[in-house]
Amino acid sequence: MEVYRIRETMTRTPRFREKVFTEGERIYCEGKGAVSGESYAARFAAKEAVFKALKTGWRGNLSWQDVEVTLTELGAPEIMLSGKAAELFAASGANRIHVSLSHTSQHAIAQIILERV
Numbered sequence: 001m002e003v004y005r006i007r008e009t010m011t012r013t014p015r016f017r018e019k020v021f022t023e024g025e026r027i028y029c030e031g032k033g034a035v036s037g038e039s040y041a042a043r044f045a046a047k048e049a050v051f052k053a054l055k056t057g058w059r060g061n062l063s064w065q066d067v068e069v070t071l072t073e074l075g076a077p078e079i080m081l082s083g084k085a086a087e088l089f090a091a092s093g094a095n096r097i098h099v100s101l102s103h104t105s106q107h108a109i110a111q112i113i114l115e116r117v
Contacts, residue, residue, distance in 0.1 A: 001076075001106045002041070002047040003104075003106055003107060004037075005106075006037055006040050006044055007037040007040075009019065010037075017040075018077075019065075020044065020047070020064040021040065021044075021065075022068045023029075024068060025040075025068060028071070029043065031094060035105070038103040040106070041103060041107075041108035042108040042109075042110060043069045044108070045110035046107050046112065048100075048110075049099075049110045049112040050079060050081075051067070052087065052112075053112045053113075053114050054085065054088045054089060054092065056088060061084045062084050062088075063084070063085075065082075065083075066071065066082050066086070067079060067080075067085050068081075069101070076102075077099050077101050078097075079099050092114060093116050094116050095116060095117055096114070096116075096117055097112065097113070097114060098113040099112055
């Protein structure tokens with residue numbers, strides 16, 4: 001994900017931020033100050049990766065808000081699912097989600113692995 005695209009979209013369409021990101025994600029990203037765009041882009045990439053791992057893409061009554069990137073007590077990212085995304089995850093047979101996020105000033109990337117233990 002190109003960071004500038006997320007920054008430009010948020011500037012051009014202020015409602016985008018509220019439509020795509022949960023309140024917790026917005027609080028976290030805004031707390032990053034000048035580099036908030038990088039954090040938003042990484043979370044957007046994670047949401048897209050979850051949709052793809054669930055084999056749906058962004059369709060089937062999924063909401064961007066059904067996927068939330070939170071942090072563990074140690075600061076590692078984790079994925080919380082709700083709504084239709086949680087239903088699809090349960091139906092997949094997986095019971096664990098692994099997430100990796102990385103970003104620079106120009107690009108953000110996320111990798112999602114669904115695991116059945």
